Amino acid sequence: MNGDVLLTCPDLGLPLVHRGKVREMFDLGDRLLMVATDRLSAFDVVFPTGIPGKGRVLTELSVLWFRATESIVPNHVVTTSVAGLGLRPEHEALLAGRSVVVRRARRIDVECVVRGYLAGSGWKEYRQTGAVCGVKLPAGLSLNARLPEPIFTPALKNDVGHDENVTLDEVARRFGQETAFRLRDLSLALYRFAAERAERAGILLADTKLEFGWDGDRLILIDEAFTPDSSRYWPVERYRVGEPIDSLDKQPIRDWAEASGWNKEPPAPPLPPDRVAETAARYRSVLERLRPVLS
Known part of the structure; x- marks a missing residue:
């Protein structure tokens, strides 16, 4: 190792x-x-x-x-x-x-997900319902289509297993309307800022998830911010509507795991060296591209 x-x-x-x-x-x-x-x-x-x-x-x-x-x-x-x-x-x-x-900070147990493009679980839900987390979208959108406006699609955090996608109304019911609206507005503002900066670096920020907490009575951003672990980054040159896009993250590991026959239950199998090296290179490439526009 x-x-x-x-x-x-x-x-x-x-x-x-x-x-x-x-x-x-x-x-x-x-x-x-x-x-x-x-x-x-x-x-x-x-x-x-x-x-x-x-x-x-x-x-x-x-x-x-x-x-x-x-x-x-x-x-x-x-x-x-x-x-x-x-x-x-x-x-x-x-x-x-x-x-x-x-x-x-007192963590607010909501994954604040913002989507600027129709991909991943959002695409699957859209195909079934025409909406994502209760947000109705125009008919006829294709995989990876850029949305008319970024949308806030929260999920309730679950430290064991999958997070649970919910509507903004459900977040308001659990945490209060004022907190829910602040989470939405801050998440959208952060996404728009980050998407604009990333595009300067030749990267599209397809979607991201953010976490917030209370520092006294002050709402603050916690955990991590716009990393390949929490964000779906696409190189501009690979962007295609209607077909899968190879994102700058752990996609080589996901692809290998899907094809390996592993049942996606613990324990996970050891990873092949070539997939480890490719994934490490992708993480580095995101940092190298973004560093000049953030420093």
Whole structure:
């Protein structure tokens, strides 16, 4: 395994608050240390093989987007430095570039999904109902068609298994109308900003998911922002309406898994080296394209 791959964190001498599919959260008192590992999940299952450099790509890209969008909504980032946390030198070196100290926030359990194009599960739902999460769309749209306007299609978060797509009305019923409308409006504003910046870099932001939390009575952006793990990125030169598009993310892994005969239940099988290398290259390419328009 490549020496840059961090599948699980070592014992940092800090209490582990949460272990997600990709990130691990450690207790710093009034703050948290968020570490992006190189783990990869597909079909809600974590694979035993990591993607070299993935955690560092996710961290740098998120931080660039957090900084670029601060005028739209504040976020949870305090610092990207791990100095002064009492870590051993070897742990500081291991975590550098893949860790962020963040504010504690009360997470709102809604995946704030924004779609600018008709793809993925949105396309499947549209074919069945003519709508996505209760948002009625024009008839006759094709796969990957650009929507007249970006739409907010939330989902209730589920840390085990699939998130549940719901309507804006259901979000309002659970979390209050004012919160639901703020989540929608902020998500759409962030998507429009990010889509415009990405297009400057030759990338189409087909859809994305965002997370928000409460810092006191202040709504802030948390978790990650516009990474290939949370966003569907298409190179402009590959964009086609009506046929599948090879996106700049873990699509090589999804394709291999679909063809492998694996039943999509744990445990996941080891990944072939060529698919690992191709996926790592795609993650790097997104960062390399976007860095100039975000720095």
